[in-house]
Amino acid sequence: xxxxxxxxxxxxxxxxxxxAKILEDKLExxxxxxxxxMQSNELEEVELSTGKLSLGARRSWKYPEPIVAKxxxxxxxxxxxxxxxxxxxxxxxxxxxxxxxx
Numbered sequence: 001x002x003x004x005x006x007x008x009x010x011x012x013x014x015x016x017x018x019x020a021k022i023l024e025d026k027l028e029x030x031x032x033x034x035x036x037x038m039q040s041n042e043l044e045e046v047e048l049s050t051g052k053l054s055l056g057a058r059r060s061w062k063y064p065e066p067i068v069a070k071x072x073x074x075x076x077x078x079x080x081x082x083x084x085x086x087x088x089x090x091x092x093x094x095x096x097x098x099x100x101x102x
Contacts, residue, residue: 018097038055039055043055054091
């Protein structure tokens, strides 16, 4: 049976997860505006009272069809090895949290 201290710990964890989700959503909402401000003012970075914001860039690759086909073939081979039991796996445990809809 779960005791009150354990229940309090679980509730605190769930509340923090919910707070983090709210903050992540707010950050995602603001990201476009922040990017626009920095780009329109030609700022690579800006010092603020709480830290520094910097612009970054990441490349996204689109490969030629023969490479994509080989990748698909490799994925199919991996799936087959999983189904036949010839591939090894390691099981990782984690906690999921799903808040109630309001």
